[in-house]
Amino acid sequence: MAALAFEDVTVRFGAATVVGGASFSVGAGEFVSVVGPTGCGKSTLLNLAAGLLAPSSGRVLVDGVTLAGINRRAGYLFQGESLMPWRSARDNVAAGPEFAGMSRGAARAAAETWLGRVGLAGHGEKYPHQMSGGMRKRAQLAQTLVLDPPVLLMDEPFSALDVQTRQLMENELLSIWQADRKSVLFITHDLEEAISLSDRVIVLSAGPATRPLAEFAIDLPRPRDVAEIRLTAEFRAVEERIWEVLRGEVLKAYRQGEAA
Ligand SMILES: Nc1ncnc2c1ncn2[C@@H]1O[C@H](COP(=O)(O)OP(=O)(O)OP(=O)(O)O)[C@@H](O)[C@H]1O
Ligand SMILES: [Mg+2]
Numbered sequence: 110m111a112a113l114a115f116e117d118v119t120v121r122f123g124a125a126t127v128v129g130g131a132s133f134s135v136g137a138g139e140f141v142s143v144v145g146p147t148g149c150g151k152s153t154l155l156n157l158a159a160g161l162l163a164p165s166s167g168r169v170l171v172d173g174v175t176l177a178g179i180n181r182r183a184g185y186l187f188q189g190e191s192l193m194p195w196r197s198a199r200d201n202v203a204a205g206p207e208f209a210g211m212s213r214g215a216a217r218a219a220a221e222t223w224l225g226r227v228g229l230a231g232h233g234e235k236y237p238h239q240m241s242g243g244m245r246k247r248a249q250l251a252q253t254l255v256l257d258p259p260v261l262l263m264d265e266p267f268s269a270l271d272v273q274t275r276q277l278m279e280n281e282l283l284s285i286w287q288a289d290r291k292s293v294l295f296i297t298h299d300l301e302e303a304i305s306l307s308d309r310v311i312v313l314s315a316g317p318a319t320r321p322l323a324e325f326a327i328d329l330p331r332p333r334d335v336a337e338i339r340l341t342a343e344f345r346a347v348e349e350r351i352w353e354v355l356r357g358e359v360l361k362a363y364r365q366g367e368a369a
Contacts, residue, residue: 110137110172110173111134111135111136111137111170111172111173112134112135112136112137112138112139112171112172112182112259112260112292113134113135113158113169113170113171113183113260113292113294114132114133114134114135114169114170114173115131115132115133115134115154115157115158115167115168115169116132116167116168116169116170117130117131117132117166117167117168118130118131118132118157118164118166118167118168118169119131119164119165119166119167119318120150120153120157120162120164120165121165125317126317126318127150127153127316127317127318127319128150128153128154128157128164128318128319128320129317129318129319129320130167130318130320131154131167131319131320131321132167132320132321133311133321133324135260135292135293135294136292137292138290138291138292139292139293139308139309140286140293140295140306140307140308140309141293141294141295141307141308141309141310141311142295142296142297142302142303142304142306142307142309142310142311143294143295143296143297143303143310143311143313143321144297144298144299144300144303144310144311144312144313144351144355145298145312145313145314145315145319145355145358146298146313146315146316146355146358146359146361146362146363147298147362148316148362148366149313149314149315149316149319149358149362150313150316150319151264151265151296151298151313152188152264152296154296154313155185155262155263155264155294155296157169158180158183158260158262158294159179159180159183159185159262160176160177160178160179160180160183161179163177171183171260180260180262182258182259182260183258183259183260183261183262184253184254184256184258184260184261184262185253185262185263185264186249186250186253186261186262186263186264186266187249187264187266188264188265188266188268188269190237190245190249191249191252192237192245192248192249192252193237194236194237194238195236196236197233197234197235197236198224198229198232198233198234198235198236198237198240198244198248198251199217199220199221199224199233199234200217200220201237201248201252202219202220202223202224202248202251202252202255203216203217203219203220203255204216204252205252205255205256206219206220206255206256209256219255220233220251220255221233222255223251223254223255224248224251226251226254226285227247227248227250227251227254227281227285228247228277228281229244229247229248229251232244242269242270242274243270243271243274243277243278246266246267246269246270246274246278247278247281249266250266250278250281250282254285257289258291259291259292260291260292260293260294261286261291261292261293261294261295262294263293263294263295263296264296265296265297265298266278266295267279267302268297268298268299275302276335276336279302279305279306279335280334280335282306283306283331283332283333283335284332287331287332295307300348300351300352300355301339301348302335304327304329304344304347304348304351305329305333305335305338305339305344306333306335307327308326308327309324309325309326309327310324310325310327310351311323311324312324312325312351312354312355312358313358314358315358315359315361315362315365316362316365322354322358323351323354325347325350325351327347329341329343329344329347
């Protein structure tokens with residue numbers, strides 16, 4: 110059974126149909142990326158999966174059960190900043206477990222463990238303004254993972270990082286995923302990132318009424334190093350096949366932007 114499934118989902122905001130009959134799924138333990146041109150409705154799909162937004166028609170299913178309200182099985186990593194500036198890294202990570210009822214001591218211990226796993230051991234005392242962008246992103250990742258959600262929803266989580274930090278974070282995410290086998294729905298507009306991380310890449314059509322146009326299985330060997338795998342002929346071959354589909358949609362979105 111799929112960990113997460115969209116069944117003929119449509120979303121309307123007023124007169125605008127943003128998502129038009131989208132159907133796709135994420136299997137248990139599967140890493141799925143969704144790529145599509147800017148503004149097509151990617152974040153809207155993630156909000157649906159998180160239960161922050163209800164479909165106008167169709168259903169979102171979590172482990173086969175129709176989602177109503179917040180998706181309690183999912184952790185959500187936002188594109189922007191989500192750390193509380195008045196709390197140290199450790200207390201930012203401990204906040205979720207404490208809120209869920211864990212004792213302060215146990216929550217801080219769990220936070221310390223996760224800070225270590227994302228490469229922030231020894232930085233727990235730092236406040237967000239004392240950390241680099243990459244460190245803040247690591248803390249955010251720990252903040253999501255400390256709750257041990259079986260499903261991870263990620264909205265362009267690394268797009269604001271420099272290339273080197275980004276590749277480090279991507280490799281870290283893969284090693285955590287490999288160890289814990291969460292089901293991941295990863296949104297990005299970066300095709301190389303999508304391919305290097307995923308088991309499957311889904312291409313969305315340009316809006317309005319976006320929906321999956323095609324999907325591609327990524328049969329590259331694991332464990333992967335995201336920088337090295339990009340240099341292989343197999344990677345380039347699958348990238349070319351996906352780009353053939355994606356390019357047309359990117360151009361459509363661009364022309365719509367010009368017309369608007
Ligand atoms: N709450 C809302 N009310 C009205 N329109 C909305 C709302 N949320 C999103 N939209 C519209 O839906 C469309 C898709 O937005 P969305 O944020 O899902 O796109 P995206 O693919 O994530 O874009 P980007 O690549 O820039 O992050 C946009 O035209 C946006 O203006
Ligand atoms: Mg978005």
